[in-house]
Amino acid sequence: MRFNWLSEYVASISSSIASTSPWRQLQQQVQQLVPNPQAIYCRIRSSTAEALEHVLIACAVYLLVCLGLYKLTFWLSESATASASGPGARTSDPSNNAAELGEEDALNPNSDGQPSPGGLKQALQSGLRLRSVRLPKSAHMERVLLITAHPDDECMFFGPLIYSLTQRQGCQVYILCLSNGNFEHKAKVRRQELWRSCSKLGIPESNIVLMNATNLPDDPYVDWRPDAVASLILHAVESLDIQAIFTFDRDGVSSHPNHCAVYYAAASLCLANLLPKDCKFYTLDSINVVRKYLSILDLLCTCFMSTHWCILNWKEAAIVRSAMKEHQSQMRWFRWLYIYTSRYMFINSMRQITLSDVELEMQIHDN
Numbered sequence: 533m534r535f536n537w538l539s540e541y542v543a544s545i546s547s548s549i550a551s552t553s554p555w556r557q558l559q560q561q562v563q564q565l566v567p568n569p570q571a572i573y574c575r576i577r578s579s580t581a582e583a584l585e586h587v588l589i590a591c592a593v594y595l596l597v598c599l600g601l602y603k604l605t606f607w608l609s610e611s612a613t614a615s616a617s618g619p620g621a622r623t624s625d626p627s628n629n630a631a632e633l634g635e636e637d638a639l640n641p642n643s644d645g646q647p648s649p650g651g652l653k654q655a656l657q658s659g660l661r662l663r664s665v666r667l668p669k670s671a672h673m674e675r676v677l678l679i680t681a682h683p684d685d686e687c688m689f690f691g692p693l694i695y696s697l698t699q700r701q702g703c704q705v706y707i708l709c710l711s712n713g714n715f716e717h718k719a720k721v722r723r724q725e726l727w728r729s730c731s732k733l734g735i736p737e738s739n740i741v742l743m744n745a746t747n748l749p750d751d752p753y754v755d756w757r758p759d760a761v762a763s764l765i766l767h768a769v770e771s772l773d774i775q776a777i778f779t780f781d782r783d784g785v786s787s788h789p790n791h792c793a794v795y796y797a798a799a800s801l802c803l804a805n806l807l808p809k810d811c812k813f814y815t816l817d818s819i820n821v822v823r824k825y826l827s828i829l830d831l832l833c834t835c836f837m838s839t840h841w842c843i844l845n846w847k848e849a850a851i852v853r854s855a856m857k858e859h860q861s862q863m864r865w866f867r868w869l870y871i872y873t874s875r876y877m878f879i880n881s882m883r884q885i886t887l888s889d890v891e892l893e894m895q896i897h898d899n
Contacts, residue, residue, distance in 0.1 A: 598829045605831070606845055609664040664843045665696045667882075670703060672775060672812065677706045677768060679779040679798065681790040682750050683713040683726040683742070684859040687733065688870070689785050689816060691852030692880040693778060696842040698734030706739045708768045710761060710794065715750040718861050725859045732855035741768060752789050761797035766806055776812045778882065782893055783818035785876070799890045814840070817881040830875045838881035849878050 667673065676697055680686050686694060686707055697705050707730060713722035723742060730740055743764060748756050769777065779798055784791025795815060801807050817838060823830045834841050844852065853871045857863065871877055 594832070595829065598831050601831050601835065602828050602843075605664050605835075605843060664845075666839075666841050667696065668776070668812070668840070668884075670700055673697070673700075674702055675704050675706070675773055675775050677708055677772060677774040677777045679708045679765060679768075679777060679794055680710070681780075681788065681794050682711055683709055683722040684729070684856070684862050685709070685791075686726070687729050687852055687855040687859070689780075689876050690778065690880065691733065691855065691877060692842040692844045692849075693816070693882070694733045694735065695844060695848060695852060696880075704739065705735050706741065706768070706772055706774070707735060708741045708743070708765065710743050710745075710756075710764065711748050711750040711790065712742060712744045713750050716861070719744075721861050722859070725861060728858040729855040732851060732858060750790070754789075756790060756793035756797075758793065758797045758800050761793055762800050762806075765798055766801055769807065769811060774808075774811055776814060777807075778814045778816065781815035781818050781883075785816060785818045799885070799893065802885065802887060803890045805887075813885045814882045815885055817883060819875070824875055825873045826875055827873055828875075828878050830879060834879050834881050839883055841879060841881040844878050852877055 678686065678690055678694065680690070686709070694705060697703050707726075709726065712719040713726075726742065727737055727740065731737070745760070745764075747760055765777070768774070777798065780791040780795045782792060782795050782799075784795065798813060802813050807813065819830070823833060831843065834843070856867075856871050856877075
């Protein structure tokens, strides 16, 4: 009790310090920087709600833009078809008439001195680059070879391309399938499924080449030798007098090793300059998982990021889906989800591969 005076003195000093204005300001600043947990929760909840609202608005706007472009694309394509079938049409291919008519018809006024409705469509088409089919001219693609790794690749990945090519007058489409799909010991069944699927897509049985090579098994754990695949491709190109080949790119769409091996074999032919001079080499674009399952909502990215594409409407895509359903041995639950949500059921985008492209990609592969 002798030191009560000392404790009273210390208490008086601390109270005087706490009552000073600098100390109070420091306390207020600390409280502002470190609020109570309830204030933190309220702030996070309000910020999250605001961010979610902005995301939903952006998704709604993107959805409306894609649906509008989808509708506009086929409206403009109908204009090109009508111009192709009308008097004075220059070509029989509606996908190329838009490119050849273009600005000339858009600038031709009617009798009142105003642009005609068809000219307006052509002006929009040439300005926006919107077409349901944007491929090289028919004169350069009269005999086309599609190179796949397994039965069902033709409709699972290349369906829009095959459908668009078979609708062209004078275009012969050939399929070279490098394995018989015997991974589950169902080679005979899958052979018949391939025949029925190609029939749905408009490819006759005589245009299908199905390989049964023991060194090219349907197996993701077996590496295909590029030279063996390249020799088969070169033989098909030369014997069928092919003008353009289409296959996977170096990512193989699904990163399947057999898909990637087909690309590297075709690229080696291009690198060695063994392909005929008039034979062009095109690959199907591999895209990320988000775009892969956006269905028609990937239209905006396709039109502004690709040079060649094929876009199907719902009825045309139904033909591709029916072709895929012919592969009953492969129809698992995820395949049903795939055929209704995958972008490859509605849209194919391709690019032409040149020698410089192959050299660059080979360097990336080596690294």
